[in-house]
Amino acid sequence: MPISNYIIFCLALFTIGIVGVLVRRNAIIVFMCIELMLNAVNLLLVAFSKMHNGVAYLTDKSTIVGADAQVFVFFIMVVAAAEVSVGLAIIVMMYRNTKSIDINFLNRLKN
Amino acid sequence: MNLIQILFWLLSGLAIVSALMVLISKNPVHSVLWLIVVFFAISGHYILLNAQFLAIVNLIVYAGAIMVLFLFVIMLMNLGKESDPQKNVWIKLAGAISGGSLLIVLVSLVKQASEINDKEALLGNGNIGLIGTLGKVLFTDFVVPFEISSVLFLSAMVGAVVIGKK
Amino acid sequence: MEQTHNSSFITHNSQHMNKLVYLIPLFPLVGFLINGLMRKSLSKSLTGIIGSVAILASFIVSLILFLDVKTNGAMAVNPLFTFIKTQTLTIDFAFQVDQLSSLFLLIITGIGFLIHVYSASYMHEEEPQHFARYFAYLNLFVFSMLLLVLGANYVIMFIGWEGVGLCSYLLIGYWFKNNNYNYAAKKAFIMNRIGDLGFLLAVFWIINKLGTVSYAEVFANASKLTAADATAITMLLFVGAMGKSAQIPLYTWLPDAMAGPTPVSALIHAATMVTAGIYMIARSNVLYNMSEFTMHVVAIVGLATALFSATIAIKQNDIKKVLAYSTVSQLGYMFLGLGCGAYTGAVFHVMTHAFFKALLFLGAGSVIHAMHHEQDIRNMGGLKKKLPITHITFLLGCIAISGMPPFSGFFSKDEILAAAYAHSPIYWVLGVAGAAMTAFYMFRLYATTFLGNFRGTHDQEHHLHESPKAMTIPLMILALLSVVGGLVGVPEILGGHHELHHFLSPVLVSEKAHEIPHNTEYMLMGISVAIAAIAILFAVNKFSKNPEMKEAEGLGKVLANKWYVDELYDNIVVKPLGSLAAFFKNIIEKSGIDGAVNGVGKLVQYGSRQTRLLQSGQVGNYILIMVLAFVLIIFIWINDGHIYRFITKLF
Numbered sequence: 045m046p047i048s049n050y051i052i053f054c055l056a057l058f059t060i061g062i063v064g065v066l067v068r069r070n071a072i073i074v075f076m077c078i079e080l081m082l083n084a085v086n087l088l089l090v091a092f093s094k095m096h097n098g099v100a101y102l103t104d105k106s107t108i109v110g111a112d113a114q115v116f117v118f119f120i121m122v123v124a125a126a127e128v129s130v131g132l133a134i135i136v137m138m139y140r141n142t143k144s145i146d147i148n149f150l151n152r153l154k155n
Numbered sequence: 156m157n158l159i160q161i162l163f164w165l166l167s168g169l170a171i172v173s174a175l176m177v178l179i180s181k182n183p184v185h186s187v188l189w190l191i192v193v194f195f196a197i198s199g200h201y202i203l204l205n206a207q208f209l210a211i212v213n214l215i216v217y218a219g220a221i222m223v224l225f226l227f228v229i230m231l232m233n234l235g236k237e238s239d240p241q242k243n244v245w246i247k248l249a250g251a252i253s254g255g256s257l258l259i260v261l262v263s264l265v266k267q268a269s270e271i272n273d274k275e276a277l278l279g280n281g282n283i284g285l286i287g288t289l290g291k292v293l294f295t296d297f298v299v300p301f302e303i304s305s306v307l308f309l310s311a312m313v314g315a316v317v318i319g320k321k
Numbered sequence: 322m323e324q325t326h327n328s329s330f331i332t333h334n335s336q337h338m339n340k341l342v343y344l345i346p347l348f349p350l351v352g353f354l355i356n357g358l359m360r361k362s363l364s365k366s367l368t369g370i371i372g373s374v375a376i377l378a379s380f381i382v383s384l385i386l387f388l389d390v391k392t393n394g395a396m397a398v399n400p401l402f403t404f405i406k407t408q409t410l411t412i413d414f415a416f417q418v419d420q421l422s423s424l425f426l427l428i429i430t431g432i433g434f435l436i437h438v439y440s441a442s443y444m445h446e447e448e449p450q451h452f453a454r455y456f457a458y459l460n461l462f463v464f465s466m467l468l469l470v471l472g473a474n475y476v477i478m479f480i481g482w483e484g485v486g487l488c489s490y491l492l493i494g495y496w497f498k499n500n501n502y503n504y505a506a507k508k509a510f511i512m513n514r515i516g517d518l519g520f521l522l523a524v525f526w527i528i529n530k531l532g533t534v535s536y537a538e539v540f541a542n543a544s545k546l547t548a549a550d551a552t553a554i555t556m557l558l559f560v561g562a563m564g565k566s567a568q569i570p571l572y573t574w575l576p577d578a579m580a581g582p583t584p585v586s587a588l589i590h591a592a593t594m595v596t597a598g599i600y601m602i603a604r605s606n607v608l609y610n611m612s613e614f615t616m617h618v619v620a621i622v623g624l625a626t627a628l629f630s631a632t633i634a635i636k637q638n639d640i641k642k643v644l645a646y647s648t649v650s651q652l653g654y655m656f657l658g659l660g661c662g663a664y665t666g667a668v669f670h671v672m673t674h675a676f677f678k679a680l681l682f683l684g685a686g687s688v689i690h691a692m693h694h695e696q697d698i699r700n701m702g703g704l705k706k707k708l709p710i711t712h713i714t715f716l717l718g719c720i721a722i723s724g725m726p727p728f729s730g731f732f733s734k735d736e737i738l739a740a741a742y743a744h745s746p747i748y749w750v751l752g753v754a755g756a757a758m759t760a761f762y763m764f765r766l767y768a769t770t771f772l773g774n775f776r777g778t779h780d781q782e783h784h785l786h787e788s789p790k791a792m793t794i795p796l797m798i799l800a801l802l803s804v805v806g807g808l809v810g811v812p813e814i815l816g817g818h819h820e821l822h823h824f825l826s827p828v829l830v831s832e833k834a835h836e837i838p839h840n841t842e843y844m845l846m847g848i849s850v851a852i853a854a855i856a857i858l859f860a861v862n863k864f865s866k867n868p869e870m871k872e873a874e875g876l877g878k879v880l881a882n883k884w885y886v887d888e889l890y891d892n893i894v895v896k897p898l899g900s901l902a903a904f905f906k907n908i909i910e911k912s913g914i915d916g917a918v919n920g921v922g923k924l925v926q927y928g929s930r931q932t933r934l935l936q937s938g939q940v941g942n943y944i945l946i947m948v949l950a951f952v953l954i955i956f957i958w959i960n961d962g963h964i965y966r967f968i969t970k971l972f
Contacts (some may be wrong), residue, residue: 066250098277
């Protein structure tokens with residue numbers, strides 16, 4: 045499968061994530077869109093890892109070139125999980141204080 | 156067009172449609188469900204790329220744990236369609252246009268890039284995505300980051316508890 | 322001793338002597354630091370001892386050096402360090418000890434020491450810390466003055482020049498709680514600054530034309546200067562001398578400088594600092610000799626100052642003001658001598674004037690001390706019996722300044738007058754007229770103060786007493802010097818050898834020999850002495866019984882008001898400057914500069930208030946901008962070739 049297909053597909057997912065962040069005011073949806081972007085990047089990383097692996101695979105069937113990229117993806121998932129737990133805690137707190145999850149309420153930076 | 160290619164296009168289409176549905180759904184619960192579909196599609200892609208470990212981790216961590224957490228929070232807050240804040244239609248339009256132009260620009264960039272024109276991603280074959288291979292790499296080369304990530308989890312846990320208690 | 326090559330004056334090389342040179346300014350500097358830094362902890366007697374001993378040590382070293390110079394000629398002094406070094410200009414921090422500077426060293430440290438001793442007694446009423454402050458300033462002054470005299474180039478001289486100006490300012494304003502004294506101090510400082518600017522420009526001019534400031538090199542290369550350059554440099558130097566030595570038109574600060582303590586007036590404003598201008602011109606005699614025009618200007622300004630201030634002195638009633646105008650007048654004589662090419666005469670008069678004018682000031686200080694800070698001579702009179710030592714010494718000083726033979730003033734003044742006659746008989750006539758006025762006002766002062774009956778209050782009369790020994794001994798020493806000091810310069814027609822002339826001749830190379838027939842010279846001497854004697858007798862007769870008590874009228878009033886020069890300066894310089902400053906302050910500053918500054922502030926504030934709205938604080942907007950910027954950057958990146966071509970086509 046040409047790598048450009050993967051790239052364009054992942055770009056499409058990523059852009060959908062960005063558009064989601066831009067058009068939605070619901071903090072939870074925005075958060076989910078961020079997860080979507082993360083996943084797009086993860087998939088692209090794996091695709092690239094397989095691209096490099098494919099080159100080495102032609103000469104050595106048992107090669108592990110590109111394995112570190114997949115480990116990297118694993119770590120991204122780890123961090124994402126931690127991030128989600130903290131992020132959701134923040135959203136819950138915000139909801140408790142403002143009775144809303146409108147992201148436009150978070151404009152304290154203004155002052 | 157062999158089976159793998161059919162699967163690729165099918166999964167890609169499913170993922171993009173589901174991702175759009177995440178945006179479009181008014182009800183946050185529906186958004187979560189559509190996002191789970193996206194994750195399943197991506198896990199399918201992982202399996203196509205023979206990245207079995209990541210496929211299953213993706214399912215367990217994202218589709219399982221994280222999305223359940225989202226769902227849980229949404230239900231806890233009792234958010235529904237009516238409580239969903241809506242943006243000004245012009246801002247929505249601006250967001251869509253800028254996102255679209257970003258996509259166009261990036262795609263044209265990819266199309267121009269000669270370095271990746273003839274590169275292929277290996278599908279089906281190769282054993283780097285297997286649990287055994289990744290496990291060896293993880294516990295030899297990446298053992299220190301792995302341990303550090305446990306510290307990260309611990310601090311995230313503490314942080315979540317502290318923030319939630321306020 | 323490699324560095325000796327940079328002085329062509331060197332005639333011998335005494336290796337251990339030249340190290341001593343640095344001790345001379347070091348002692349007063351150390352005294353200044355001790356007294357200045359520990360002024361709150363030292364007792365008054367200790368302060369006085371430290372201050373005086375520092376100068377005494379300098380005096381002893383100066384004496385050793387003087388004797389060495391007398392037998393061996395100018396000595397080589399190694400530069401202390403390189404003060405300023407650029408590619409084209411090197412200025413060493415170097416000292417030069419030759420006949421001229423060693424003579425000045427003796428005057429400064431010798432009279433300085435006597436005045437320090439005198440001050441210790443005169444200032445005893447001050448608080449300990451102010452007492453120490455006084456001695457610290459005085460030591461600093463001596464240090465600066467020594468630097469001025471010792472420097473081997475114009476820059477070191479300028480450092481000393483500024484230093485003495487600073488100390489003069491500090492000491493005039495010593496009683497800084499009196500605002501009038503502060504004004505006097507500021508006036509002195511500002512007038513000196515005007516002169517200093519001239520000096521500085523002259524130094525720049527020399528650097529520009531000759532690329533060096535060292536005396537030796539400047540004088541050796543003086544022939545390279547064009548006549549116009551020499552005139553400009555010497556005129557600018559003379560402007561500096563005008564300020565420092567109180568010549569017309571920059572003399573008005575000196576009478577006001579009498580606000581300082583009397584010993585300060587004796588040291589700074591009579592004996593040493595004000596003669597710095599004469600030292601400078603005598604030092605630069607090679608340059609001055611190249612410009613006929615400047616010499617004329619110097620002579621005319623000197624003569625005009627001598628006459629002008631002598632007329633003012635006639636009608637002054639403040640004992641110190643009379644002496645101050647007398648000092649200005651005597652300085653005018655020195656410049657007359659310089660202008661006529663009689664450099665030795667001028668330096669000789671510096672020396673004798675230092676003796677008798679210091680004596681007169683210290684005597685006046687003794688009188689003021691006895692009278693409890695009464696300075697108006699109309700309230701004195703008859704002090705002859707109460708203050709016998711002061712009276713005798715003061716009388717000797719008056720005779721010396723009047724030019725009675727064989728007192729010191731006679732020889733020096735006669736030398737200048739003879740040179741003036743050789744130059745132009747008119748100069749001589751005016752000079753003698755000034756000398757007569759000098760004799761007249763000095764004896765008016767003497768008669769009004771010491772003769773007749775006491776006219777002060779009973780309280781003052783009751784407390785009248787002779788000053789303590791610490792004050793009278795310096796008076797006696799100075800009186801002795803005033804009497805015999807002239808003997809070092811007895812001219813040949815009176816059977817002397819004029820040793821000073823021979824001593825100074827290696828430095829004052831362009832001294833003009835003035836040949837006057839002996840008969841004429843005897844006659845000139847006779848006339849000037851006779852006129853002065855008549856003036857003395859007239860003054861003593863007129864003022865011993867009936868001193869003028871009334872306010873002066875007519876011409877006398879003009880003289881008493883100093884020809885209204887201060888008012889003139891006020892009107893033509895100070896007031897226009899004041900109104901210009903007021904214009905700047907009220908119009909330019911308020912609406913122009915303030916307006917601009919505030920306008921910029923308001924503009925920034927307004928702009929910020931508007932741009933602040935961009936920072937809505939809403940994350941969505943930020944991300945939108947970020948994405949758009951991202952798109953733009955990538956777009957530019959993709960199309961960089963086209964954009965570059967487009968821009969190159971445009972420009």
